[in-house]
Amino acid sequence: EDPDAELAVVSLPSYACQRHTPLQHHNKGLIGALSILAENAELSENEGRGVAFRRAAALLKSLPQEIGRAGQLRGLPCLGDHSLRVIKEVLEDGGCREVEATKESEQFKAMKALTGIFGVGPKTADRWFREGIHTPSDLQRSGHTLNRAQQAGLQHYDDLNLPVTKAEADAICLIVERAVGEVLPGAEITLIGGFRRGKQTGHDVDFLITHPEEGREEGLMVKVVSWLEAQGLLLYQKTTRNSYLEGKDGPARPPSNMDRFERCFSIFRLSAEQLRRTTHSTTDPSSRVNTDLHTVPPQSALRRSDSSAQMDGQVRVESSVWSQGSGSRSWRAVRLDLVVSPYSQFAFALLGWTGSKLFERELRRWAVHERAMTLSSHTLYDSRQKLYLRAGSEQEIFALLGLEYIPPCGRNA
Ligand code: DCP
Ligand code: MG
Structure with a gap:
């Protein structure tokens, strides 16, 4: 018998879809280390390796308690040799050399910075990296011809790399609801992606739109996007047609995660005014009745109304993006994805x-x-x-x- 033998803290099934994986978990250090290695593998287009680290991290996320010794993991699924080595090292030494080396690596830093540009994937980023381009500023100086998405991505780089808050998502939701209501009454809109899973921040806002009468949703995307554009609310948009009915996605083909709905990738111009209106109507109903919005100083509505915002008499603003530099900003860019689906x-x-x-x-x-x-x-x-x-x-x-x-x-x- 192995003297180190220990029982696993709990027994868990191996597919993540057989387990509950909450947002808040108990092994942040270990998961952080594995996530860096996963990210690095994905940026290097080593998908298999990336998935192996993601699976290991997800297993730890579903554990009900913090792991103190590697022995507690005995018998648990999803933990490959490499992941286990990383976990042991972090538990025993408080850190992992491979993870630290990755974080410090010029290539990893450059690939992260370049793929952080909307419209830039790992292939393009790698090509640029090998030409000596490591940052968005290097790219700007390089004189490379960029496509429309990349130009917008570079232009709004800082905003698009700041997290989107739930309050900002709610503000955009109200506006998209209005757009959808104007162009097709009865259409329904649902917040999807990370915010539907309860996340308080995200890298973008995702909505799914449908209509209870099958067929009424056809052509809806173009109308919604035109409405938003006419209001000057889109800084960039690319709409793709539904190609599912063209028969490219039948079961004979290998399952693809690229789906074929009408879809719009966009950059939304969210104004402080729009955010203030939602913050007031969703978190502070009294102000909706009594406050003349136009007399409220811009920053007040961006404050959190919950008590956690009050720290030593200082008020934290909703998102640092709104208080950059000396004054407060009047708008920010937010990535917005829209998908239209037939009701069936x-x-x-x-x-x-x-x-x-x-x-x-x-x-x-x-x-x-x-x-x-x-x-x-x-x-x-x-x-x-x-x-x-x-x-x-x-x-x-x-x-x-x-x-x-x-x-x-x-x-x-
Ligand atoms: N999705 C997917 N495969 C893709 C793209 C998207 O399965 N290639 C699905 C799963 C995602 C959802 O769409 O959760 C939304 O995509 P996001 O990239 O916006 O992911 P999240 O919303 O989960 O993350 P974030 O909070 O960072 O926006
Ligand atoms: Mg999202």
Whole structure:
């Protein structure tokens, strides 16, 4: 018998879609270390390695307590040799050399900075890195021809690399709701992505739009985008057509995570005024009645109304982006993604766009390997019965997959 043998703190299933993964977890140091290695692998386009580190990190996120000794992990799934080595080193030495070396590496820093430009992926970033371009300023000076997305990305670099708060997402939600209501009454809009999982900040805001009468949603995206553009609310937009009906995504093809809805990638111009209106109406109902918005000094509405904002008489503003330099800013840029789905596919779209990315990947992997099914953001195909399975809710899809229902807040893998 191994004298170090210990029982695992808990027993957990191996697919992330079989477990609850909360937003708040108990192993921040270990998860931080594994996430750096995952990010580095993804930036190096080593997908398999990236997924292995992500799976290990997700397993730790679903543990109910902090790990003190590596022995406590015995018998748990998802922890490969490399991840276990990193975990042991962090637990025993308080840090991991490979992680520290990665964080300090010029290549990692440059790849992060360059892929932080909207419109720039790892391939382009790597090409530029090898030409000696390490930062957005280097790129600006290089005189490279950039596409429209990259130009906008460079122009709004600082804003787009600052987290988007829930209050900012709510403010944008009100405006998109209004746009959708004007161009197609009865259309429904749902906040998806990380905010639906309960995150308080995100890198963008994602919405799913549909209409209860099948077919009414056709052409909706163009109308919504035109409305927003006419109001001067979009700093950039690229709309892609629904190509699902063109038959490129049938079950004969390998399952793809790129779905084929009408989709719009945009950069939204959120004004301080728009944010103030929402902050007042959602967190401070009294002010909605009594306050003339135009007489309120710009910064007051950007304050948090909860008591946590009060620190030694100082008031923290909602997001540092609003108080840069001497004065307060009148607007900021926010990444906004819109997706339109036919009503019959809404449950699949909702499940497919709520994330997290790893949770989605695990759902598809479970479907294929454990159920001989193909799951996408449009449909679920059963290869044994040779038929598409319908579902009107996320709960039904989990049931069809033979999985316990995991609510959005438990999908933070
Ligand atoms: N998604 C996916 N695969 C992709 C792109 C997106 O599965 N290639 C799904 C899962 C994501 C969701 O769409 O959770 C939204 O994508 P985001 O990149 O916005 O991810 P999050 O909203 O989860 O993260 P953040 O809070 O940083 O925006
Ligand atoms: Mg998002």
